[in-house]
Amino acid sequence: MAKPIIELENVKREFIVGEEVVRALRGVSFTITENEFVTIMGTSGSGKSTLLNLLGCLDTPTSGEYKLDGIPVRSMSKNQRAGMRMRKIGFVFQNYNLLAKTTAVENVELPLMYNPRVSATERRARAVEALKAVGLGDRLMHKSNQMSGGQMQRVAIARALVNNPAVILADEATGNLDTRTSFEILTLFQRLHAEGRTIIFVTHNPEIAQYSSRNIVLKDGRIKEDTINNNILSAAETLASLPVQNDD
Amino acid sequence: MNFANLFKIALRAIAGNKLRAFLTMLGIIIGVASVITMLAIGQGSKRSIQAQISEMGSNMIMIHPGGDRRGGVRQNSADMQTLKLEDYESIKSEAQLLSAVSPSVNSSGQMIRGNHNTPTTIYGISEDHLTIRQLEIQDGEMFSEQEVKTAAKVCLLGKTVIDELFPNGEDPVGKVVRFNSIPFTVVGTLVPKGYNSMGQDQDNIVLAPYTSVMKRILAITHLQGINASAIKEELTDKAIEEVTAILRRNHKLAEGQADNFRIRSQQELSEMMNSTTDMMTVLLGCVAGISLIVGGIGIMNIMYVSVTERTKEIGLRMSVGARGIDILSQFLIEAILISITGGIIGVLVGAGCSYLVKILAAWPVYIQLWSVVLSFVVCTVTGIFFGWYPAKKAADLDPIEAIRYE
Numbered sequence: 001m002a003k004p005i006i007e008l009e010n011v012k013r014e015f016i017v018g019e020e021v022v023r024a025l026r027g028v029s030f031t032i033t034e035n036e037f038v039t040i041m042g043t044s045g046s047g048k049s050t051l052l053n054l055l056g057c058l059d060t061p062t063s064g065e066y067k068l069d070g071i072p073v074r075s076m077s078k079n080q081r082a083g084m085r086m087r088k089i090g091f092v093f094q095n096y097n098l099l100a101k102t103t104a105v106e107n108v109e110l111p112l113m114y115n116p117r118v119s120a121t122e123r124r125a126r127a128v129e130a131l132k133a134v135g136l137g138d139r140l141m142h143k144s145n146q147m148s149g150g151q152m153q154r155v156a157i158a159r160a161l162v163n164n165p166a167v168i169l170a171d172e173a174t175g176n177l178d179t180r181t182s183f184e185i186l187t188l189f190q191r192l193h194a195e196g197r198t199i200i201f202v203t204h205n206p207e208i209a210q211y212s213s214r215n216i217v218l219k220d221g222r223i224k225e226d227t228i229n230n231n232i233l234s235a236a237e238t239l240a241s242l243p244v245q246n247d248d
Numbered sequence: 249m250n251f252a253n254l255f256k257i258a259l260r261a262i263a264g265n266k267l268r269a270f271l272t273m274l275g276i277i278i279g280v281a282s283v284i285t286m287l288a289i290g291q292g293s294k295r296s297i298q299a300q301i302s303e304m305g306s307n308m309i310m311i312h313p314g315g316d317r318r319g320g321v322r323q324n325s326a327d328m329q330t331l332k333l334e335d336y337e338s339i340k341s342e343a344q345l346l347s348a349v350s351p352s353v354n355s356s357g358q359m360i361r362g363n364h365n366t367p368t369t370i371y372g373i374s375e376d377h378l379t380i381r382q383l384e385i386q387d388g389e390m391f392s393e394q395e396v397k398t399a400a401k402v403c404l405l406g407k408t409v410i411d412e413l414f415p416n417g418e419d420p421v422g423k424v425v426r427f428n429s430i431p432f433t434v435v436g437t438l439v440p441k442g443y444n445s446m447g448q449d450q451d452n453i454v455l456a457p458y459t460s461v462m463k464r465i466l467a468i469t470h471l472q473g474i475n476a477s478a479i480k481e482e483l484t485d486k487a488i489e490e491v492t493a494i495l496r497r498n499h500k501l502a503e504g505q506a507d508n509f510r511i512r513s514q515q516e517l518s519e520m521m522n523s524t525t526d527m528m529t530v531l532l533g534c535v536a537g538i539s540l541i542v543g544g545i546g547i548m549n550i551m552y553v554s555v556t557e558r559t560k561e562i563g564l565r566m567s568v569g570a571r572g573i574d575i576l577s578q579f580l581i582e583a584i585l586i587s588i589t590g591g592i593i594g595v596l597v598g599a600g601c602s603y604l605v606k607i608l609a610a611w612p613v614y615i616q617l618w619s620v621v622l623s624f625v626v627c628t629v630t631g632i633f634f635g636w637y638p639a640k641k642a643a644d645l646d647p648i649e650a651i652r653y654e
């Protein structure tokens with residue numbers, strides 16, 4: 001049995017909007033073990049953003065238990081959750097969220113800046129290593145506004161990798177990219193998966209589910225489907241089969 | 249959280265938006281520069297007035313006879329004879345807080361040499377007078393103690409007198425001049441002092457031993473006054489008390505009996521002058537202080553706007569593990585760095601402006617260390633004070649909303 005990274009036990013999350021109680025999650029339970037590549041899908045309003053916030057320790061469940069890497073999160077204080085984000089989670093966002101006018105390597109260093117245990121030398125070395133891992137070893141000193149969308153997303157992925165997290169949370173990570181670049185990023189995710197990383201990829205694009213090892217579909221705050229994908233497509237192959245773009 | 253890292257984060261954030269940082273700084277620069285320049289002008293004029301006062305002899309204490317009544321009629325102090333030579337001797341030998349004491353008698357008259365003559369005043373004094381009035385010998389030398397004892401007919405001349413009596417530029421030293429027909433040998437000349445702030449010519453004087461003036465010119469045995477110098481300006485009041493005690497004892501005044509002498513110091517004059525210039529300094533300081541506050545509000549504005557503008561960045565920082573306190577510290581350090589850098593530039597600009605005022609307007613300026621320290625402290629405090637609210641606002645942001653803020 002592989003080590004469980006994420007354990008959700010009947011997690012509910014309710015918001016009070018005015019007089020009304022909005023039930024975003026109505027009891028969700030699942031376990032994600034090490035080295036799974038899980039896509040979480042659902043239409044808007046299905047609760048996938050709320051779930052992502054909970055998984056990312058940005059929010060706490062109203063009831064139920066959430067354990068990240070064996071550590072219960074629900075009773076944690078704000079600062080403790082910040083610590084969890086620093087050590088256990090790597091975020092990748094749809095719109096990259098890089099610091100403007102900042103070099104790639106400084107962007108990647110960011111999570112380590114908040115970790116007093118990492119020295120400046122180690123920080124720089126790890127950032128460079130992470131950038132090399134995403135294929136940007138030659139663009140360390142490029143500023144965020146001098147890069148393409150795909151490159152920026154690679155920097156963001158490097159930033160998510162740099163603290164060696166238990167899980168990488170990607171929120172529509174290919175949503176802003178064209179098809180070709182999307183598959184490049186997807187190839188990168190598959191490679192990371194192959195290297196043993198645990199990845200959760202939240203998306204509304206059903207196509208992406210074909211490239212993950214497991215697919216969870218949410219609807220109205222409940223799990224509608226939870227399927228293991230035994231026929232994982234290779235993003236690299238799809239990328240190769242794409243017609244070469246002939247921009248005039 | 250590592251402070252060095254936070255510092256680096258803040259520094260990178262400032263470097264990432266240099267124009268914004270500079271515009272924020274501008275308010276502080278102008279504020280600090282005006283505080284420094286205004287205070288420098290205020291201090292400069294105060295100093296120049298103080299210098300004029302001390303030209304008349306700083307720490308000076310003047311003792312005059314007075315307070316005597318004859319049948320209910322108050323007498324002109326110069327006519328009274330309550331100050332005696334013994335008083336001078338007692339003060340000279342007993343007073344601890346005085347650095348110099350000299351009797352003072354004077355007489356106006358005509359100074360004659362050959363077919364030249366000029367009206368002037370001859371002052372009978374002792375050697376200490378030079379120290380008290382801050383006079384210096386230009387040529388020749390001061391008369392000796394022996395010459396004081398023997399009431400020798402020797403004198404020192406001021407420049408105005410020399411110009412009148414020796415129009416051809418001869419050396420007056422060793423020449424004989426006459427004061428009201430009494431011949432005096434010139435033993436030295438005085439360094440010119442020019443006019444004082446009251447418009448009096450300080451060079452139209454003749455100095456002679458007090459004994460000579462008392463015996464040979466005035467034929468009196470009392471003193472018209474005694475001048476003295478306190479050891480330090482701050483000790484002037486103490487010195488006055490000391491002299492008062494000696495004189496009251498000498499004059500055998502019973503307790504409750506009024507003094508029959510008056511003691512004045514330059515302090516009263518200097519206090520009056522200072523109060524005027526202090527008021528000016530305060531006024532200028534207020535004007536400058538207001539501009540510093542405006543600069544501070546500028547910082548708050550920009551920091552506040554920048555929190556909104558950087559909401560997403562804050563969200564990102566939080567998502568990678570920054571705690572509220574880290575965000576707060578970052579924004580606060582940014583505000584303080586901006587204000588301190590602005591402060592340093594402001595000090596330099598202020599010094600430059602003061603220098604320009606000195607060169608172009610020829611106003612006396614003087615930059616005091618405390619005004620630099622003050623404006624520096626004020627801008628740091630401004631940075632903390634006006635940086636706090638936006639920083640707190642940033643720290644309190646909800647990471648979920650911040651990260652998705654558009």
